[in-house]
Amino acid sequence: MEQVLLDQITALRAQLHACAEVSGREVVTKHTLLTFLREHTSLELHELAGGFYAAHREPEGTKPTVALRADYDALATPEGGAAHLCGHDGHAAALCGVALMLEGQSIGRSVFLLFQGAEETGAGAALCCELFDREKVGEIYGAHNLPGFPFGAVLTRAGTFACASRGVTIHFVGKPAHAAYPETGISPAPAVGQLLVDLPALAAPEQYRGITLCTVIGAQMGEKAFGAAAESAELWLTLRGEHDDDLARLRRSVLTRAQELAHKNHLEFSFEEQDIFPATENDVLCASRVMRVCRGTLLHDPMRWSEDFGHYLHRCRGAFFGVGAGEDHPQIHTEHYEYPDTLLEPTVEAFRALLTSE
Known part of the structure; x- marks a missing residue:
């Protein structure tokens, strides 16, 4: 040149x-x-x-x-x-x-x-x-x-x-309660905890054709107010797959499990997606x-x-x-x-x- x-x-x-x-x-x-x-x-x-x-x-x-x-x-x-x-x-x-x-x-x-x-x-x-x-x-x-x-x-x-990926935000909403009477409310903590435990199995490589990853970016639950039990939570994930169909399957598995946990724990469930790459x-x-x-x-x-x-x-x-x-x-x-x-x-x-x- x-x-x-x-x-x-x-x-x-x-x-x-x-x-x-x-x-x-x-x-x-x-x-x-x-x-x-x-x-x-x-x-x-x-x-x-x-x-x-x-x-x-x-x-x-x-x-x-x-x-x-x-x-x-x-x-x-x-x-x-x-x-x-x-x-x-x-x-x-x-x-x-x-x-x-x-x-x-x-x-x-x-x-x-x-x-x-x-x-x-x-x-x-x-x-x-x-x-x-x-x-x-x-x-x-x-x-x-x-x-x-x-x-x-x-x-x-x-x-x-380069792998496919998408950012997913999972929302759980329960019922507020005084911290002294947590049994009167509905906390998202059990659902969040169980989902975090389940994620590695949901992304286990033997279920997919190529690379798959489910990375926990962060989470937010309740507020730093010691008189109130947590009512809602968000979990931020990046899902990644070597192939588009692998990512689609991983996405279905994660969202299905999150919805099951929401139902089991009497929580409202919703999700958002962003930064979507094929x-x-x-x-x-x-x-x-x-x-x-x-x-x-x-x-x-x-x-x-x-x-x-x-x-x-x-x-x-x-x-x-x-x-x-x-x-x-x-x-x-x-x-x-x-x-x-x-x-x-x-x-x-x-x-x-x-x-x-x-």
């Missing part, structure tokens, strides 16, 4: 890093990206409900049209702000690097560069699937930086790259293509974290891959993490290989 182009996207990443915004509120971030593309390329720019895309069009030929995707939202911080602790600033800057390399070039295929917000909540990709209604897309690819893996290595696998299941041929043209390394096990790229793979064949950020690089979603600028060029080159190879 030419140094002048690398310098431009490095400066862009610094801009994006400085204006980090949480999912669904990426106003300045989106404006910064659009401004960069307007000033440095002649690509068509088109709005989507969950982001936008830049179009490089060529006469239809033998090579299928390819879409490349990058996310650009940041994580919320405990202080109420936002920070790029997952590297989406680097992902978006790298895709802008692809745009710079496409400028004025003929590569024998049309390309759509998809810029997406709200990945962290799982909401953005579903909105951006509008792309497939507007344009004819043959394949779609996306990448994520991977701390803990050799720097610059491209890693992928056929089948599940499994990111790579097409076999597209994953093989990544391995071949990017000189990739096989990722033996799926990533346990989730990625809403799976929504695109329900609409179009494609593959998601990782680019190693270094074996000693701080992990994503930690306070010491920052996307390494030196990873921009290997990521751009991996995307370029996918666009220019057969």
